[in-house]
Amino acid sequence: MTLFTIDAVRKTFKNGEVEEEILKGINLSLKEGEITALVGASGSGKSTLLTIAAGLQKATEGQVLFEEQNLTKMSTEQIRKLRASKFGFVFQFAHLVPFLTVEEQLLLMLDVAESPLKSHEQQYEVNRLLQLVGMAHRKKAYPSSLSGGEKQRVAIARAIIHQPKVLFADEPTASLDSQRSQEIMFLLRELTKTLKITTLMVTHDEEMLAYTDRIVKMNDGIVLQTIQ
Template sequence: MSLFTLNEVKKTFNNGQIKEEILKGVNLFLREGEVTALVGSSGSGKSTLLTIAAGLQSASDGEVLFEGKNLSQMDEESIRKIRATDFGFIFQFAHLVPFLTVEEQLLLMLDVSESKLKKHEQMSVVERILQLVGMEHRKNAYPSSLSGGEKQRVAIARAIIHKPKVLFADEPTASLDSKRSKDVMALIREITKNLKITTLFVTHDEEMLSYADHIIKMSDGLIVQHS
């Protein structure tokens, strides 16, 4: 059984008196420890699909099943708890809190995820995760002193600090140059495999597809290729 399944997911927006169908019945399944890439032209529906899977917006129709539980039938508070405890998020820009150090960014995420760890245990986890992403030497640095690649490494650390089961990444390398993009995607893949996380990422950069186990191509609100 897959960890994550989407069945006939549709999304419709009302644009004045016209209904605009963004997703037209998408079926998708994700397995533990695998990296899946979503690709397609602008307006194909890939980012909408990711945000629906992540519980950031609701589907107009269809099922979003996580561990057999239907997110489509849950209230907002139940979905919020799943997002906080079981999901991790990486976006195009790191969106770090400017007045917090690298270490404090991760401690804040542990608080948001309602971690039951004691203070010394939290510090141990932070140290281990920073070592994993190669940022332990920058733990006392503020975002303004970090490079773009370093900021994304911190964003990745923040996304996995609470041991999520699913990692969602929306254009995680779009703001980086080619070398830093490859470094970040290699890190995401390594973490997915080592921590047995299920990763779904959106990209427009074909060079990043080599880091995926599966590639899903979307066009006009439908999956047109799955490899």
């Protein structure tokens, strides 16, 4: 089922007197339970496309449709609420709060997402998800005692604790070694399939593409090729 549609999206920036076109009419549909990878050289527009899809910046032209809602017509507050409730984010670095334990990181996210769950239900969800990502044994640990791979597992758990429909991952393995990268990608794929999330990922690492369902190759703001 198609959950997310990017329709004729263009993005331009002013650079002094010159107007630069970063995206040149991108069309892309994202399906439930699939990982789509955006790949291309620096400056190809893949990160800009990700941030527009996530509602972090506005397209100059075109529209972004999610569950029949048009993000390009939403107010800033409407988009903020949508991101908090329906979207999850994983970045190159985990960006964990240093003074919170692993379980507190997830509880904070539930608070931000204004979860309707009662306190004991929230604790159950935290425990269940930490078990799912292999971090239940470290739930009382602080970020300073975690390895890079462990931090990224916690970041993934935090990103999906509120049961988002879409997960945006921007270079999620770039700071990890090869083995840890493979483990994180395997985890992302398993969670995407099990929880039926729609995952859009930017990556430079071609080894990670084996875990994706679709590869979108970009260059100079256009889609060169889509491989499924």
